[in-house]
Amino acid sequence: MHDGAEPPFPYPLLEALRGSPGSPAFEHGDRLISRGELLDLIRRLAAALQDAGLGPGRGVALRTGVSPEAFAVHMAAHALGCRVLCVRPGYSPRLLAHVLGLDIDAVVVDETTMRPELLSAAGPATVLSLGPVAGALDLLAHPGGDGFPAVTARPDDVALLTFTSGSTGEPKGCALTYRGLGTHWSWQPGLWSPLATAFAESFERFLLFGTLSSTVILDYLLLCLLGGGTAVIPEEGAGPLFPHAIERHRITGSVMAAPRLAQMLDLLRDRPAGLSGLRALVIGGSPLSPHRLTEAMRRLGPVVYNGYGTTESGLISMLTPGDIARFPGRAPASVGRPHSLVEISVRDEEGRPVATGRTGEIFVRTPYQMTGYWGRPEESREALLDGWLRTRDLGHLDETGLLYLVGRARDIILVNAAVVYAGPIERVLAGHPGVAEAYVAGAPDERTGEAVHAFIVPAAGRSPEPDALRELVRADLGEESVPRTVTTVPAVPVAASGKPDKSALLQRYGPAVL
Incomplete structure (x- = not known):
C-alpha cells in the first residue's frame, strides 16, 4: 500500500x-x-x-x-x-x-x-x-x-x-x-518527536486499563510496545486501581482522565505516595484544573503531563513538566504547546484568524486527523474546511506559544435567549482556592428557558460558600452566567469515554432543584 x-x-x-x-x-x-x-x-x-x-x-x-x-x-x-x-x-x-x-x-x-x-x-x-x-x-x-x-x-x-x-x-x-x-505522531516511530521518544522511554512498565476502543489508550500503548516497554494489565479484584496497582506493579507510566487523577490524589492524602518509580503520567479526556495539576505535581513530582486533543484530530497539544517549570505562573492554566505535526489557527465567528491573546474557535490541521464522519457527508463538510478541522473548542494562544482553553463553542446554555458558554463559568469557579473541580450544565427552566447549574468538588478541607462562588461568576462574566444552583459533590461521575458525565450529574444531584 x-x-x-x-x-x-x-x-x-x-x-x-x-x-x-x-x-x-x-x-x-x-x-x-x-x-x-x-x-x-x-x-x-x-x-x-x-x-x-x-x-x-x-x-x-x-x-x-x-x-x-x-x-x-x-x-x-x-x-x-x-x-x-x-x-x-x-x-x-x-x-x-x-x-x-x-x-x-x-x-x-x-x-x-x-x-x-x-x-x-x-x-x-x-x-x-x-x-x-x-x-x-x-x-x-x-x-x-x-x-x-x-x-x-x-x-x-x-x-x-x-x-x-x-x-x-x-x-x-x-x-x-x-x-x-502512516504519519501518526505515536504509531510511526520514524516520525517520533522528542516528546514521543520521551514517553516511549518512560513507559518501561505501562499500566494498561480502561478500554482499547479509546485511541488515546492505543496511542500510549503503542508508544510503550514500540519503545520496548511492557504493558501491565492488573488482575481483577486487586483493590483500588490507583495507587495500588502503580505501587504493586512498579509502574513507570500510564494515562488517565482527570477524574481518576482526582480520586488517586484523594487516596494519597493520608499516606506517603510510594510512587517514586513513576516517570510519566498523562492526563487527558477532560480539562484539568490548575489546582489539581499543582497538587499532582506536588505529590507525584515532575511527571504529570496534560494532553489536549479531540476524537476527530487526535493529539493537539501537551503541557509538560518542563513548561510548568519554565512558566509556573501561567502554564498550569494552559494545555501546553501544539505538537510539532499540528498547525493551529484561532478564528473569530466569521472564520478570520485573530491576534495572539484573543479568544476564538480553535481550528487545527494534522496529517493524521480524520477524513470525515463515516456516512455523514454534511456533518463532515461542516467539520472540515479547506483541510482545517473545527474543534469547536474556544481558546487562545499566548506570546510564548502556550494554548489555553476557555470552553466549547457548542457547550452552551440559553438563558433568556442569551448564549451562555459553560467553559468560562467552569474556569472561573475552578479558579477559587476552595474548588478542586467545577462542572456546569444547563437544564430547562420555566422562567428563563434554560438555567445554569454548577457542580463543584471542593478542595481538601474546604467548603466554599455557594453565594461567594456565584458572586465570583457575576463579577467576571455577568448576570446571565451566574449559576441558579451550586451543588457540592464528592466526585464527578465518569462516562464510558472517561470524560465527566454532566447528564449523570444532573440526574444524580439535580432533581431536588430542577
Whole structure:
C-alpha cells in the first residue's frame, strides 16, 4: 500500500516485536506474554480473520475487554487492511445497533463482552470470538499458517473508526485512513518527536486499563510496545486501581482522565505516595484544573503531563513538566504547546484568524486527523474546511506559544435567549482556592428557558460558600452566567469515554432543584 518513506502501519510494530522476541510485551495477571508470542498471536489471528472472509476494505467491529488477545486481533485486522471499528463499552442496545449497522462484516467479542443484545444488534455480520463463546466462531482455535497472509491495505482505505461520545445524539464514527496512520505522531516511530521518544522511554512498565476502543489508550500503548516497554494489565479484584496497582506493579507510566487523577490524589492524602518509580503520567479526556495539576505535581513530582486533543484530530497539544517549570505562573492554566505535526489557527465567528491573546474557535490541521464522519457527508463538510478541522473548542494562544482553553463553542446554555458558554463559568469557579473541580450544565427552566447549574468538588478541607462562588461568576462574566444552583459533590461521575458525565450529574444531584 505504501507510497512514501515510512512503512505502513502495523508493520513498524511487527518489526519491533520481531526484533526482540524474548522480551515481555504484556503482563496480564500472572501471565507473561513475550514479544515473539504476541507476534505469533497476531499472525494466527490474521490468518483466522482472512479465512473468515476479511481483508482490505472489510469492516470489523471490536467489542472486547482489555487483554493481549484483544490487542492482537486489532493489529491482525490492520495487517489485513480491514476497517476496524472500536465499540465503546456501556452502549445502550439502541446505540449498539447503531454503530454495528455501519457497514460491518464481522464483530469480534470475548467472554467478558458477549451479551444477548449483541447478537441481535450484529444483524447479518459474522460473530467471531477470542476463546470459546456460545454463538460465535473461535478465532483462537485457528491453527494459523506460515508467515502473514499476503494482503496489504490501500492508502486511502479507512483503517479505523473511533467514535465521539454521542453526548448530543448518536455517536459519530471518525474515519482515519491507512495513509493517516502512516504519519501518526505515536504509531510511526520514524516520525517520533522528542516528546514521543520521551514517553516511549518512560513507559518501561505501562499500566494498561480502561478500554482499547479509546485511541488515546492505543496511542500510549503503542508508544510503550514500540519503545520496548511492557504493558501491565492488573488482575481483577486487586483493590483500588490507583495507587495500588502503580505501587504493586512498579509502574513507570500510564494515562488517565482527570477524574481518576482526582480520586488517586484523594487516596494519597493520608499516606506517603510510594510512587517514586513513576516517570510519566498523562492526563487527558477532560480539562484539568490548575489546582489539581499543582497538587499532582506536588505529590507525584515532575511527571504529570496534560494532553489536549479531540476524537476527530487526535493529539493537539501537551503541557509538560518542563513548561510548568519554565512558566509556573501561567502554564498550569494552559494545555501546553501544539505538537510539532499540528498547525493551529484561532478564528473569530466569521472564520478570520485573530491576534495572539484573543479568544476564538480553535481550528487545527494534522496529517493524521480524520477524513470525515463515516456516512455523514454534511456533518463532515461542516467539520472540515479547506483541510482545517473545527474543534469547536474556544481558546487562545499566548506570546510564548502556550494554548489555553476557555470552553466549547457548542457547550452552551440559553438563558433568556442569551448564549451562555459553560467553559468560562467552569474556569472561573475552578479558579477559587476552595474548588478542586467545577462542572456546569444547563437544564430547562420555566422562567428563563434554560438555567445554569454548577457542580463543584471542593478542595481538601474546604467548603466554599455557594453565594461567594456565584458572586465570583457575576463579577467576571455577568448576570446571565451566574449559576441558579451550586451543588457540592464528592466526585464527578465518569462516562464510558472517561470524560465527566454532566447528564449523570444532573440526574444524580439535580432533581431536588430542577
